[in-house]
Amino acid sequence: MRSRPRARGSTAASPVEAASLTKKRHDHVMRDTRKMLVELHGPDDAPKFGAVYRDAKGEDRPCYRLPKREVMILVTGYSISLRAAVIDRLAELEAERAAALQAVAPARGSAGRRRPRGNHQ
Template sequence: MAAPTRREPLAFLPIAADGAPQTMSSVEIAHLTGKRHDHVMRDIKVMLDELQTPAPNFGGSYLGANRKQLPCFNLPRRECLILVSGYSVELRAKIIDRWEELEQASRRPPMDLNNPAHLRLLLANYVNDKMEMQAQIADLTPKAYALDRIATAEGSLCITDTAKTLQLQPKVLFAFLRSHRWIYGRVGNAGDVAYQDKLASGLLEHKTNMVHRSDGSEKVVTQCRVTPKGLARLAKELEPSVRAA
């Protein structure tokens, strides 16, 4: 079945209250530019830092997967255009065109729900939104299936190889695992150790190897490794908490 014609969802048409500045969310910026939301969040944080503007001033949230509240930014026109000034001409044009739509929408009179023409328009928008949502679900289904396949695979990865698989710097993954109580350093142990609940749930495992020293002696080394189930969990939990950092 052919994909539905692309149309911006009504959810991306916020009308500012009287006296309140019009804003565009980082979710919509990612949607318009085709960039990953965590990358847009990262760019916004860098921009606000350079502008010496507190990030919480523009903080917001949106409903993500499983209706979970996730963080986002809501940018006024000035900050939004500063953000995309480093993007390509094509992407800047999309954002500028969108701002014109938002500003025109804010000047339109509210819909009269007693007007049949307005009701037909709302119904048409609802149908298009539902078709678009179904298309997005169809696009996400193979990804969910891939995660299920990963979770039931055999074998495990060291944390460095896990970071490469998740396309993260190893130090970022190590920091996440420590701050979220997956692993910890133990006195007298050169490597990291898994928390017992992560071992019990099958997210991590300890693998023992025998290392031969140059003097002919042997040493037992225990390595903390990420199981396929743990890899699948991390692929979900790292979006957007770490990737947006």
């Protein structure tokens, strides 16, 4: 099965790249990828990420082309420190957003009030 063309501008990576980055064996990353895809998408949708790569001997081998979300899920499962960094950064972003919304909320509250219709004194 050949990989499907990706939408222009989409980010994708393969388990070959994930194995290299995480210092894991490729066959183990492929096993973990299959397990993750079945758990996330069900057994019928897992193959939609199927692809082929050419190994060092020039032979075609099966692999996956994973979207950014699935790559992050896969690689953060291999590293507790990376998982913690992602969680901490998301918490920081949520706190920054909450603070920004709170700073804007009082200004909106007073400007957005309308006078009741009817008897004005």
